[in-house]
Amino acid sequence: MAPQSMFDGIKVIDFSHFVAGPHCTKMLAEHGADVIKIEPLNGDPARLLPMHKDGRSAFYVQHNLGKKSMSLDLTKPAAQKICHDLIKDADVVVENFSPGVMKRFNMDWASLKAINPNLVMCSISCFGQDGPLASLPGYDYIGQSYAGILDMNGEPDRAPVFADLTFGDVSSGTHAYAAIVAALFHRFRGGEGQHLDLCLQEILFSYHEMNVQLYDASAGAYTPKRAGATHGVAAPAGIFRCGERYLFVLALGAQWDKLAKTMGREDMLSDPRFADLAARRENKEAVNQAVQTWLDAIVDPDEALAILQDARIPSAPILSVPEVMEHPHTRARNMVRTVVDPVWGPLKIPRTPLRFSTFPDIPEQTAGFLGEHNHEILSDVLGYSAENIAVLEAEGVINSKQV
Amino acid sequence: MTRKHVLDGVKVLDFSHFVAGPHCTRLMAEAGAEVIKVEAQIGDAARHLPIIKEGRSGYFIQHNRGKKNLCLDLRTTEGQEICHELIKTVDVVIENFTPGVMKKFNMDWDAVSKINPDVIMCSISCLGQEGPLAKLPGFDYIGQAYSGILGMTGEADGYPALSGMAFGDISTGAHAYGAIVTALYHKAMGGGGQFLDIALLDCLFSYHEMNVQVYDASGGAQVPQRSGHQHAFVAPLGLFKCQEDYLIIVAIGAQWNNLIKLLGREDWADDPRFANPLVRNENRDEISAEIERWLSTVSDVTEAVRILVQENHVPAAPILSVPDVMAHPHMQQRGIVQTVKDRIFGEVKIPGAPLRYSQYPERLELQAPFLGEHNEEILREQLGYSPEKISALQASGVLSEKNV
Numbered sequence: 001m002a003p004q005s006m007f008d009g010i011k012v013i014d015f016s017h018f019v020a021g022p023h024c025t026k027m028l029a030e031h032g033a034d035v036i037k038i039e040p041l042n043g044d045p046a047r048l049l050p051m052h053k054d055g056r057s058a059f060y061v062q063h064n065l066g067k068k069s070m071s072l073d074l075t076k077p078a079a080q081k082i083c084h085d086l087i088k089d090a091d092v093v094v095e096n097f098s099p100g101v102m103k104r105f106n107m108d109w110a111s112l113k114a115i116n117p118n119l120v121m122c123s124i125s126c127f128g129q130d131g132p133l134a135s136l137p138g139y140d141y142i143g144q145s146y147a148g149i150l151d152m153n154g155e156p157d158r159a160p161v162f163a164d165l166t167f168g169d170v171s172s173g174t175h176a177y178a179a180i181v182a183a184l185f186h187r188f189r190g191g192e193g194q195h196l197d198l199c200l201q202e203i204l205f206s207y208h209e210m211n212v213q214l215y216d217a218s219a220g221a222y223t224p225k226r227a228g229a230t231h232g233v234a235a236p237a238g239i240f241r242c243g244e245r246y247l248f249v250l251a252l253g254a255q256w257d258k259l260a261k262t263m264g265r266e267d268m269l270s271d272p273r274f275a276d277l278a279a280r281r282e283n284k285e286a287v288n289q290a291v292q293t294w295l296d297a298i299v300d301p302d303e304a305l306a307i308l309q310d311a312r313i314p315s316a317p318i319l320s321v322p323e324v325m326e327h328p329h330t331r332a333r334n335m336v337r338t339v340v341d342p343v344w345g346p347l348k349i350p351r352t353p354l355r356f357s358t359f360p361d362i363p364e365q366t367a368g369f370l371g372e373h374n375h376e377i378l379s380d381v382l383g384y385s386a387e388n389i390a391v392l393e394a395e396g397v398i399n400s401k402q403v
Numbered sequence: 404m405t406r407k408h409v410l411d412g413v414k415v416l417d418f419s420h421f422v423a424g425p426h427c428t429r430l431m432a433e434a435g436a437e438v439i440k441v442e443a444q445i446g447d448a449a450r451h452l453p454i455i456k457e458g459r460s461g462y463f464i465q466h467n468r469g470k471k472n473l474c475l476d477l478r479t480t481e482g483q484e485i486c487h488e489l490i491k492t493v494d495v496v497i498e499n500f501t502p503g504v505m506k507k508f509n510m511d512w513d514a515v516s517k518i519n520p521d522v523i524m525c526s527i528s529c530l531g532q533e534g535p536l537a538k539l540p541g542f543d544y545i546g547q548a549y550s551g552i553l554g555m556t557g558e559a560d561g562y563p564a565l566s567g568m569a570f571g572d573i574s575t576g577a578h579a580y581g582a583i584v585t586a587l588y589h590k591a592m593g594g595g596g597q598f599l600d601i602a603l604l605d606c607l608f609s610y611h612e613m614n615v616q617v618y619d620a621s622g623g624a625q626v627p628q629r630s631g632h633q634h635a636f637v638a639p640l641g642l643f644k645c646q647e648d649y650l651i652i653v654a655i656g657a658q659w660n661n662l663i664k665l666l667g668r669e670d671w672a673d674d675p676r677f678a679n680p681l682v683r684n685e686n687r688d689e690i691s692a693e694i695e696r697w698l699s700t701v702s703d704v705t706e707a708v709r710i711l712v713q714e715n716h717v718p719a720a721p722i723l724s725v726p727d728v729m730a731h732p733h734m735q736q737r738g739i740v741q742t743v744k745d746r747i748f749g750e751v752k753i754p755g756a757p758l759r760y761s762q763y764p765e766r767l768e769l770q771a772p773f774l775g776e777h778n779e780e781i782l783r784e785q786l787g788y789s790p791e792k793i794s795a796l797q798a799s800g801v802l803s804e805k806n807v
Binding site: 019031050058128131147148150151152154163171174192194201205208211216217222238255312313320322336349354355357 | 531534537545558562581637721729734756
């Protein structure tokens with residue numbers, strides 16, 4: 001019988017907070033896994049991030065759809081026992097504390113492996129589980145700094161800039177998701193459970209699709225450096241001004257011939273300074289200036305874009321986030337997903353970008369209130385009595401809040 | 404059964420080129436999958452990207468280790484027949500042509516699923532398989548422009564800035580890998596084959612962990628705009644100058660209290676203007692001025708980071724260049740910089756694949772193939788072609804090979 005969802009029956013115990021871990025377990029939940037999120041008594045700190053309505057964080061909603069919420073004081077043995085009991089019967093554990101914290105809670109890999117040898121445990125951290133930087137506090141941008149990413153953003157003679165979005169966190173969540181599923185596949189084919197050690201720094205460092213090799217293979221002759229609005233080694237490639245807009249234009253290989261003709265600059269095609277990729281790289285200021293001059297003469301960015309795209313020269317307008325959300329293509333592909341939250345009502349978030357023909361629709365899901373499922377999980381999953389649960393509440397091992 | 408890695412025995416037919424697709428199949432090859440990369444006679448365009456040594460591209464090596472290579476003319480019936488026969492034998496087909504191109508080669512999902520209903524086909528594209536923009540030529544930065552990423556990068560009053568790396572391509576490759584292993588798992592559970600439509604645009608747009616929701620939930624009052632050195636919505640989160648260098652400070656949670664203590668501004672703890680990260684952002688110039696005043700009293704950026712992080716538990720980091728990162732002891736100890744040894748190029752450093760499995764802690768030794776290197780082997784061993792038939796295909800130009 002074909003399964004009802006991609007991860008029908010897969011059980012995940014999720015100790016993660018903020019973005020990287022929650023994004024991973026959100027994807028698991030969206031593809032059919034049962035996810036129980038364990039939060040401290042005062043909740044995942046993401047519950048404090050904007051926007052808020054009646055104490056409810058839309059930021060939290062975005063990253064925690066489809067999970068049940070249990071709030072526990074993990075420093076207490078009774079809470080650790082609850083976790084151990086849940087993990088005995090689970091397939092996956094995800095956590096993104098600083099390395100060492102799970103050990104303090106008696107839930108490091110050595111402890112959990114003893115409880116459940118078939119478990120797949122994924123630790124996501126900023127710097128990995130070992131090494132000199134491992135215990136530093138980590139955030140996306142800290143990882144970006146140590147991966148040489150921030151240094152590559154901005155004008156060469158000015159301070160670096162950063163992108164106002166956490167592509168490190170979100171895409172690390174996706175890497176973790178992929179590693180977990182690969183480990184589940186391996187287990188299904190007879191392999192054992194295992195521990196996955198993923199970190200933002202290393203994932204971000206892998207985004208240097210060129211720089212590392214270029215620096216090493218040129219023996220340091222080429223040192224990667226931020227190059228502002230234009231590309232460091234290719235031309236024409238970069239962001240140009242046209243009227244009131246910025247446009248991205250790129251023309252490598254045969255596209256360069258088309259662009260030169262489109263700009264009425266056939267003369268450049270016979271000029272040895274622009275003969276091939278390497279020559280155009282050497283003279284990139286002149287190449288980029290030719291593009292800018294042409295755009296200045298056109299003035300209207302819509303017209304320029306139409307000319308470029310009709311000639312199949314890679315080009316795009318630089319859009320703001322609101323413009324992206326309203327774009328006909330975005331709408332046609334349903335890239336903006338509207339979820340209905342019990343507090344917020346309809347709320348727009350980016351759709352998770354994996355598209356499966358067998359399961360084209362993402363299920364309707366909400367994010368749990370803090371501790372919303374404490375009673376349900378304790379009584380239905382672990383068979384605790386009402387008295388037992390009342391004692392845990394009185395002792396402050398569990399609590400719940402409508403946030 | 405002993406396996407060499409988690410995807411040991413999984414067979415992949417790979418029509419991809421440049422970065423996004425090849426990165427996906429690199430991750431698969433590094434996890435033990437058997438990947439056959441199919442290239443046209445002119446070869447993957449990535450073979451022409453620097454650094455080139457004796458005709459061999461270091462760029463190509465980075466993204467194509469561990470794959471076998473079949474070089475054939477996909478426009479010919481014979482070339483397509485060979486691919487159709489291989490599709491019968493594989494678990495996964497991957498491609499990243501512009502939408503429509505696989506159909507021209509008689510290998511769109513319709514055709515592929517008829518040949519092998521159990522196969523998983525993953526199409527990676529810049530803008531997706533349908534929609535008004537689908538057929539535009541796509542590159543990483545095109546996806547970044549249409550997803551609102553470039554618009555969010557740079558100084559508010561200046562040009563947007565390009566990141567000097569293809570994070571869209573690489574991370575989309577990782578998304579595709581995640582989707583493929585999901586579909587493999589589902590297939591193993593009895594779910595059959597399926598088609599995966601993975602787009603750079605979708606992946607890049609999902610990186611707005613805050614912007615989409617904030618814009619929507621504020622009813623448009625909070626409009627995401629690039630803000631250069633400081634975060635658009637929360638403070639303090641941004642880049643600061645210390646002597647001649649830069650560092651980043653992130654103190655939006657409980658660390659805020661540690662930071663104001665260090666700055667000698669405990670009075671801000673009860674000040675409503677600094678009550679939470681969102682209102683602090685409205686008063687961030689005042690905060691930045693205090694931080695910069697403090698930084699001017701510190702000898703250098705290393706010392707500033709030490710005081711912030713070690714003594715005060717305020718998250719901070721120096722802005723490192725790529726060479727700084729490569730030389731960093733942490734990278735060395737974790738083996739994040741991987742040295743691979745190519746048969747022509749010799750040793751070259753690349754970023755190691757970032758997925759670490761406790762059952763397979765060692766990386767597999769892998770080589771990047773020459774163009775058409777495994778033509779004969781694949782046709783003979785996997786499809787049972789005779790030497791005569793192979794020679795005929797070579798003579799008619801359906802097959803070709805080159806040591807690059």
